[in-house]
Amino acid sequence: MKCVFTFEPLEQLKIDLVASFPAVQFCFYENVTLAEQEMKSAEVIVTYGEDLVDEHIYQAEKLKWIMVTSAGLERMPLKAIKEKNILVTNARGIHKIPMAEFTLGIILSHAKGFQRLWENQKEAVWDKQTPLTEIHEQSLLIVGAGAIGQEIARLAKPFGMKIIGVNSRGNAIDHFDEMYTLETIHSILGSVDYIVSILPSTEETIHFYQPSDFESMKQSAVFINIGRGDVVQEEVLMTALNNQEISHAYLDVFEVEPLPKSHPFWKMSNVTVTPHISSTTMNYLPRALEIFRKNLHTYMNNDHEFINVIDPERGY
Amino acid sequence: MKCVFTFEPLEQLKIDLVASFPAVQFCFYENVTLAEQEMKSAEVIVTYGEDLVDEHIYQAEKLKWIMVTSAGLERMPLKAIKEKNILVTNARGIHKIPMAEFTLGIILSHAKGFQRLWENQKEAVWDKQTPLTEIHEQSLLIVGAGAIGQEIARLAKPFGMKIIGVNSRGNAIDHFDEMYTLETIHSILGSVDYIVSILPSTEETIHFYQPSDFESMKQSAVFINIGRGDVVQEEVLMTALNNQEISHAYLDVFEVEPLPKSHPFWKMSNVTVTPHISSTTMNYLPRALEIFRKNLHTYMNNDHEFINVIDPERGY
Numbered sequence: 001m002k003c004v005f006t007f008e009p010l011e012q013l014k015i016d017l018v019a020s021f022p023a024v025q026f027c028f029y030e031n032v033t034l035a036e037q038e039m040k041s042a043e044v045i046v047t048y049g050e051d052l053v054d055e056h057i058y059q060a061e062k063l064k065w066i067m068v069t070s071a072g073l074e075r076m077p078l079k080a081i082k083e084k085n086i087l088v089t090n091a092r093g094i095h096k097i098p099m100a101e102f103t104l105g106i107i108l109s110h111a112k113g114f115q116r117l118w119e120n121q122k123e124a125v126w127d128k129q130t131p132l133t134e135i136h137e138q139s140l141l142i143v144g145a146g147a148i149g150q151e152i153a154r155l156a157k158p159f160g161m162k163i164i165g166v167n168s169r170g171n172a173i174d175h176f177d178e179m180y181t182l183e184t185i186h187s188i189l190g191s192v193d194y195i196v197s198i199l200p201s202t203e204e205t206i207h208f209y210q211p212s213d214f215e216s217m218k219q220s221a222v223f224i225n226i227g228r229g230d231v232v233q234e235e236v237l238m239t240a241l242n243n244q245e246i247s248h249a250y251l252d253v254f255e256v257e258p259l260p261k262s263h264p265f266w267k268m269s270n271v272t273v274t275p276h277i278s279s280t281t282m283n284y285l286p287r288a289l290e291i292f293r294k295n296l297h298t299y300m301n302n303d304h305e306f307i308n309v310i311d312p313e314r315g316y
Numbered sequence: 317m318k319c320v321f322t323f324e325p326l327e328q329l330k331i332d333l334v335a336s337f338p339a340v341q342f343c344f345y346e347n348v349t350l351a352e353q354e355m356k357s358a359e360v361i362v363t364y365g366e367d368l369v370d371e372h373i374y375q376a377e378k379l380k381w382i383m384v385t386s387a388g389l390e391r392m393p394l395k396a397i398k399e400k401n402i403l404v405t406n407a408r409g410i411h412k413i414p415m416a417e418f419t420l421g422i423i424l425s426h427a428k429g430f431q432r433l434w435e436n437q438k439e440a441v442w443d444k445q446t447p448l449t450e451i452h453e454q455s456l457l458i459v460g461a462g463a464i465g466q467e468i469a470r471l472a473k474p475f476g477m478k479i480i481g482v483n484s485r486g487n488a489i490d491h492f493d494e495m496y497t498l499e500t501i502h503s504i505l506g507s508v509d510y511i512v513s514i515l516p517s518t519e520e521t522i523h524f525y526q527p528s529d530f531e532s533m534k535q536s537a538v539f540i541n542i543g544r545g546d547v548v549q550e551e552v553l554m555t556a557l558n559n560q561e562i563s564h565a566y567l568d569v570f571e572v573e574p575l576p577k578s579h580p581f582w583k584m585s586n587v588t589v590t591p592h593i594s595s596t597t598m599n600y601l602p603r604a605l606e607i608f609r610k611n612l613h614t615y616m617n618n619d620h621e622f623i624n625v626i627d628p629e630r631g632y
Contacts (some may be wrong), residue, residue: 029445040526057380059345097452098448098450099451101427101428101451101475102424102428102448102454104420104424105421105424105427105428105430107423108417108418108420108424108425109421109424109425109430111421112417112421114417114421114425114430115434117590117591117593118431118434118588120591121582121588121589122591124575124577124579124582124583126573126574126575126591127591128592128593128596130591130593130596131598132414132593132598133419133597133598134413134414134417134597134598134599135417136413136417136599151622154474155474155475158470158471159471160413160473163460174331253402257442258442259440261440263440265345266437267439267440272434272435273435273437275433275436275442275444275446276434276444277433277444277448279442279450279542280446280448280451281375281449282448282449283450283452289594298438314453
């Protein structure tokens with residue numbers, strides 16, 4: 001049985017896989033173009049999920065299963081996959097630890113004014129007058145109270161934050177003090193200190209945040225987007241920031257990525273740009289391959305209890 | 317009864333005090349020099365704790381109580397105070413929230429490489445290759461497991477960190493996985509990822525950390541000092557950093573403060589300097605004055621149950 005990777009894991013991860021599955025012929029390639037030579041005979045393809053196109057699916061005559069080592073399936077050729085009835089699994093669930101740590105790090109850095117303190121160091125300026133705040137008793141609105149949002153809530157709660165969540169049903173969840181839905185969220189936006197958006201990109205969420213939402217926010221409010229860039233039109237966000245309707249935006253995701261060099265966000269003093277990196281961690285691939293290994297055991301045993309199966313119709 | 321402040325709280329705090337204690341004549345001054353005119357008749361002095369000298373104590377004929385709105389008593393004229401048998405109380409206990417938040421912020425900023433990411437923004441560089449780490453399953457050694465250390469442990473534990481503490485008896489404490497004493501700590505220094513020093517400055521702790529301690533640490537170790545600067549000789553720390561025996565030092569306290577402009581720490585890429593600011597928060601004075609108010613009620617009622625009474629002999 002042939003398993004083709006369209007990327008190269010670290011040496012030790014490859015050695016472990018090969019040793020664990022002697023019946024599998026692993027072929028590791030640096031990219032999808034190099035991998036194409038083996039597509040025809042591949043029964044399993046392992047990909048980060050941004051390189052496969054329809055043609056690969058049609059060429060891969062023996063293909064039965066695609067393991068996507070990320071969570072977003074937006075760039076996968078799902079129509080062809082559905083047509084050929086190929087199993088797709090992903091790495092859903094491994095993002096919550098790094099993304100929640102990243103979010104708490106951003107919130108604390110903002111409260112403690114680290115960017116200003118670090119600029120002061122460059123000039124050897126000892127300035128004790130910098131106004132530091134606390135997150136204790138501040139409110140945190142988590143828009144998207146799924147696995148990642150719940151992990152953020154779990155970590156933020158012990159700091160004494162008031163945690164407000166948004167999910168589709170508005171039902172109560174552990175670590176959250178109040179819940180809203182996407183329909184009722186607008187009423188709460190004006191009273192929170194930190195807003196973290198983890199919304200995915202769907203028909204319902206595209207350009208979700210309206211100019212009136214930012215107008216209603218506290219002037220001291222902080223908007224953090226680690227979900228998808230297109231939930232807010234960049235023009236809308238830019239206007240809100242230029243009018244100082246909110247205090248700062250921490251943006252890890254954008255309508256176009258990489259964010260173009262000429263984009264105003266890079267230069268705005270009340271915007272912090274990070275390169276869609278919140279889920280990045282040295283532990284990422286080991287964890288994703290742990291899911292793959294479990295599924296590969298299932299596959300080799302002809303069992304059917306796969307973890308993280310994707311419905312190609314819905315895309316998640 | 318006259319109560320003299322050697323600093324000016326915000327207007328609202330002054331109004332609240334005056335309204336709450338009609339029998340007290342409050343005199344607020346911007347600094348101790350201006351306050352001197354009222355010292356002679358002051359029964360109570362409220363100070364940040366770095367301005368009073370022996371002479372003030374001898375001049376203040378009616379003085380019965382000094383409220384120090386900080387925790388460190390090193391600069392107080394304790395000998396004269398003891399001689400005249402004056403009650404001293406401080407603001408012990410209000411530092412734990414801001415200092416624990418500050419520490420978690422530093423740890424997360426380090427793990428997520430925020431300094432590097434923010435430098436990248438200045439050059440409009442979208443670099444996803446930055447190696448981000450996690451604090452999940454990393455170990456944290458808290459040297460000084462008092463109120464502040466325990467608060468850091470409480471907040472760090474939910475992140476999945478292994479928490480190791482150091483206190484005088486080495487006894488078990490909530491949120492800590494292991495405990496050591498100042499005598500046994502040296503054996504554990506080589507196996508931890510983050511070291512937070514909250515040691516006060518005492519005869520026992522001065523120049524506590526030895527060159528061999530840093531030599532034994534992991535090359536990836538991070539040393540954070542939010543206690544007192546003189547627990548490590550700066551030469552020793554500098555050598556360790558120059559030899560890359562550890563990865564980074566976050567220093568909020570120094571042997572001489574403010575840190576002199578010419579000090580090499582300012583320019584070292586593996587040192588982050590902050591201006592003894594970890595306990596700073598907009599909530600600081602309101603909380604300190606909350607303690608003062610409770611004690612002032614006690615004082616006015618001729619009760620004796622004061623909060624945070626200092627023994628001038630021991631200095632804490």
